[in-house]
Amino acid sequence: MKTVTLLKGSFILALFGVSTGWSQVQNYDNFFIGNDSHFYIGTDSFTLGSSAQTKTTRTASTYGVLIFGAGATASGAADANFLDGYARTMGASEFVFPVGQAGVYAPIAAIPTTATGVDAAYYNANPTTIGSALDASVTAISSTQYWHMLSASADAQVVLSWRSSSNVSTLTSGVLTDLVIAGWNGTSWVQIPSTLEVAANSFLGSNATLSSGTIITDAAVDLNTYSYFTLASKGGVCSPLITSSGVTKTWSGSWSPSAPTLADPVIISTAYSGSLACNSLTLNANVTLADGQSVEIVNGASGTGKIIMSSQASVVQRNGASTAPNIELTKQTRTLRVNDYVYWGTPIAGDFFSQLADAKAVTGALTGAFDLKYKYTSGAGGGWSALTATTTGKGYITRVAPQAPFTSASATDKIDLKFTGVANNGDITVAVAKNAASPNGGTSHNLLANPYPSAIDGDKFLIENPAIDGVLYVWQAGTAPAAGTGNYAQADYLTYTRAGSVATSGVTGTFDGKLASGQGFKVKALNSGDVTFTNCMRLLGDNNSFFRSANASVAGGAIDFDSFKLSMTGANGVFSQILIAYSDQTTLGYDRMYDASRNSVSSAMLYSIFETDNAKMAINARPSFVNTDEVPLGVSKSNTVNEAFTVSISDKKGVFTTAGVNVYIHDTVNNTYHNLNTGDFTFSSNVAQLNNRFKVVYQASALDNTDFNSYISMATINDGTLKVTATIGMTEIQVYDITGKLIQVENANGELSLSKPFNHAEGFYIVKIKLENEGIATQKLINRE
Template identity: 30%
Template sequence: QTTALTYSATTNSPTTYSIVWNTSPANTFAAVTDQALQPGSVTLAIPSGTAAGTYTGTLTVKNANGCVSAGSPFSVTVNPLPQGSLTANGPFCGTSAGQLTFTASAGTGPYTIVYTENGGPNITATGIASGTGFIPFTSPINSSTTYVLVSVTDAFCTRSSGFTNGTAVITINPKPDAPVPGTVVQPTCVNPSGSITLNGLIPSVTWTIRQSNGTVQQIYTGSTPSFTVSNLAPGIYTFTVEQISSCPSLPTAGIEIFAPVTNTWNGTAWSKGSEPLITDAIRFSGNYSTTGNLNGCSCTVDPGVNVTVNSNHTLTITNAVNNNGGTLTFENNSSLLQTANAVNTGNIIYKRNTLTRRYDYTYWSSPIVRTPIFTLHDLSPGTLADKYTSYNPNASWVIHYNGNIEMIPGQGYSVRGPQYFDIVTPGTQTATFVGVPNNGTIPVALVGIEKWNLIGNPYPSAIYADQFIFDNADNLYGTLYFWTHNTTPGTGGTAPYKYNSADYAIYNITGSVLIGDMDSEGAESPGNQTAPSGYIAAGQAFFALSKTNPSAIFTNTMRVPGNNSQFFKTTANNKTNLERHRAWINLTNTEGAFKQLLVGYIEGATNSWDHNYDGISLNGNPYLDFYSINEGQNLVIQGRALPFDESDIVPLGYRSAIVGEFTIAIDHTDGVLSNHAIYLEDKVTNTVHNLQNSNYKFTTAIGTFNNRFVLRYTNGTLGVDDFQSQNNSLYASVKDKNIRLNSDVDLIKEVSIFDISGKLLYNNKKVDNNELQISNFQSGNQVLILKVTLENGKIETRKIVFN
């Protein structure tokens, strides 16, 4: 390139010129000698690659006469080419507006920019200052536009290549849809945090969720179509989602997580205007006395406040009970029922009444723990010093002098009545437990294998005995023994003593037996007259026989509301939905001796020894024992297999310390045995007597007699080939693998066939005929039991030998 060096005011007609360049700064300018002088200026050649800067030299002119002028200094400034970078802001999220920016690193602005868009024609932008955005543009969302510099011109020069950065890309990302709020779980006193489920997320694409609650933010990542944000404290939350970094969706509307509802009793009214719901946190800031059952999620008693749960009322709390310095009193027969394994704080006062005499022993278990420890002496401070005991399966009863041993939850203890109580007339003893109420899973160490352990209900509520038995099937044999604790020899009558037998009431899945109701026989003190039948009261201990596992388990799932009104036993409502056909048989005399046994045909039992269905006699009655016999065991409760087989025979035995007349009688029956003959066979007198018609009286000597009586359901021996009912109206026979049933009177409604183990081999529920023939019945050679239901509802059984 060149530049013009102008001159003026020449004299004496110069015709040529010469230029000499200074060597500093270094350059490659070429010297000029005697070049023809053009009018007004000379042309200077700027060598290619000359660095920007100012260069100096000297100009002389000469005329035709050879005369040379004095030198005239001059300078030439070489300007730099403009240089810089083209950039684009963004990426953009859900918008189409953006800008390009040229940032100069060399040159003098303003600049003229020539560029292309996506390879299109040249576009010129003029007057652009360095570092200033320019060129507003519009591009489609979810697209990328590429811009390329063609040239940059400043006040002096133009650059057409070699830019620091000559390409810029503007990206516009789509804004994702906002997440769709779904299920919102609000906090409760059980779970004080809430959760929100967000739906509508793009599956199989990694997304990021941003949670905002005021100044608190949390980020979650995942790739599922929905996501649950948990552990949310009360507050208002919004959420955005992004699949591409820095391109979030619009936020959701605010979603509020509420604090759990607290229903406060101020001494006169509830803050919600009504009694608490099971979801409410209950708070007592004023004194309160229950008028019925009360439910809540948690329970808090404020300092100085007195709360009383009255007799037969239940306070049901899902989570924790916290007494912060008030009093929370449970009167006799009331209950505290908790369902969650929460940790309680603060003491309750739990009262338990029992009728007792001075010399009566009661089996106790503690529903509380306390610091300092709650002892047997705290339980019964009026008991004689050496009458506090626990049971060691390896060493029998252990005396704890002055009752100075802590009551461990789940362990049982035997404590005699207060010394100031009467010997004959029972009085009400109120045991007052003060401590933190037990709750949650409570393991109780068992001592020994095949050993009797004294354990007890550890809760301030009743527990369901069937659930306890089933849950501890690997730990314990399934029969529970409850000491009746309220008997003593009486006086009067025709004998020196009347015998109210200090025996064990017994319960298992088959049922229960009681100790005695002798009013009809003339006894004045009938003893404890209600059999345990499904619930174990708070504070109640009992004996159970260990198997091999080291502990028994109590859990909240065993706990029930109410059913806490009798100590050692409760009402006769059994909740297990099992088929049962049972007979309770009593052995009594007129002086008050009493023993009861139970034989039941029950779902799940077999005709062999069953841990949960058979209960052995503890022989705790010093005067009398009465039992059925199976596999060498004396059983006060015996469960037998279904279906009921009227040809079944059950041997009975008894032990008597009394000479005289006794009576064997049916106490009560259920199932098919309510309307079926029940015979007692006396092998000594060769008598078969129907106990459904009347009681059976006999005379006995002192001793044990295991071969005298048999319980049966027919009055004679029946053959096995063709069994008939008592009215000879139903016939069963088998020939050539064909089974035939005929009913002369009633239609046959249903027929089931079992093997002797109780396995169902055949069932027809819609016979609706007087006759049924089952052809080519597939069975091996064995005895089969036919259970036949007639149209009138009566159930008959027949036994055949199939061969």
């Protein structure tokens, strides 16, 4: 075995011919290979020196090449040292090219079909220097990097890598499963079927995440067709425009000559009821759809008839350039009370403001069920103002009028609103605005509307519109208490990301990102610009109520999170919920499509506090779970009156469903730890904002309640007497009120039991017991006079 060592200060320039036979090379200084020159490593390893530069020319057709024989490998590559140029593998097994450029190490691997030579290099540049056209299979490509791989006779599976500087999170809008390999075919960048690699298969030795990983083509790629590769985000999957069969199917009480398919033109000659799929639709009579039924049309509709739709029926067209049918859609609200607001969409074209006056309660006889109607203007100087006309794609709200049956605060009913006109179809573009002076404030939020007579996939809408944050805010009217007694939960905005959703009341269920027809919703603009609704977002189903069963799936192939929800309740119907979620795809930074700031009008709200900028979060998506993590909590309310609140845990998933994983609230004022797995946490506050007292933690330095139960057999307050009994000696007992104020201290002197007068007001108290073994136990007690 021969070793070539390039001594400090030396320089080797291979200008002509081929150097052969070396089995191990390490460069301690600059190593350069010129045009039409090769340096060959037969077997063993080429080690890149930590302070050296290894470089070849990049001249088309005549570039220099560092050649690796079938058994040769490379080692030592990093951001400070890599091959800046072209390498070649002469093997037929996976080879990792140690390539990079401009301070970026960006390896690519090939699995050649034959051992006849495959070349590769990395370019730290925008792939649009090769070409900018995108095939429909991709929505975006990397703006920072591409690779060149070519061979005279071999095909190869291609493996690309990425790192934090690749901005994969931005490229895919935080949806790693949308990452694909794109190849340039001479005309456009085209998606090449590919798979994210797990640690066992990746040359990086780790699972793919948004910050780093590898992705491999599913099969060998023809390197004569594709020689440039980059990372891309796959295009939205749209239903195909099926070619007409030319065989017309007619309904005249029965189908003739047979029932239609999506390939067949259809004529409705007499009234028809039920779902229908066709290539085109001629309405010489009406079609009636009940809840859950649908009409799907590949192309256009014509005729004098219309489609009469119940509230949860759907009409979907595939061809956005085709004519749309006339529809009569009756949307029915959920149960409402007087002065409740409803956020509406625009399922028909044009200005239909006059139709809002015809809204009527289901059990009522009067129209005009809504007395006030508002629109929302975003941007500087924006806010609510009277609605005088409807605009396609722009949401608006209406208020329930104080007329029969809404004649008292307890009276409830649903309201029907009929939309009659031409259905919207095709791309619909709507302007959104950001208030630069208040980027997280209300005037940077925009009120939009589902513009179609079908549900839309909210995930697709968010992914394809980078001008807005990756969060949906859906208004929920006040909700009746589950037991039928007590206060209604306050109206507020439900918050949804791909990490999950947080509700506005204790109603069991979860929102899955599907926006029903006729639904208005809010989004936050990241920049002033446009958003676009497309037919690719439309759904044949999922057009029912906003809340689903508790085990409903999250749309769009969301990541599996270890997560839980915390809900804070209080007087006057206060309900405020947050979600804390962990995965290897999210970070401590803000992750679009997963994190969500708090957008709430509740008189009191719970939030987690974002460590990077102290933002108030409704949904906090964090890296993979570790039990040393701490999540700061905050509480704000609209007054300084002393109020009591209760925090409970629910919807535990993943690791949080396993035994031994506890979720504590750490009261940093009292230095107490409350295990939410064993019961709710209650506190009171008389300040408008409380940001420095509470944290969510997963281990306690003080004993948790399980340890307390091991040492304390009884702790009570009865008839003005505090009694505490322990199985080992106690040194001191401290009593705090619910605000965290120390109100009583007793010296226990190693006793196993203690009984002391307790002359304090009715309410909640925290007892902290210090033990002779230096343990500390806490318990929450109630004093009832």
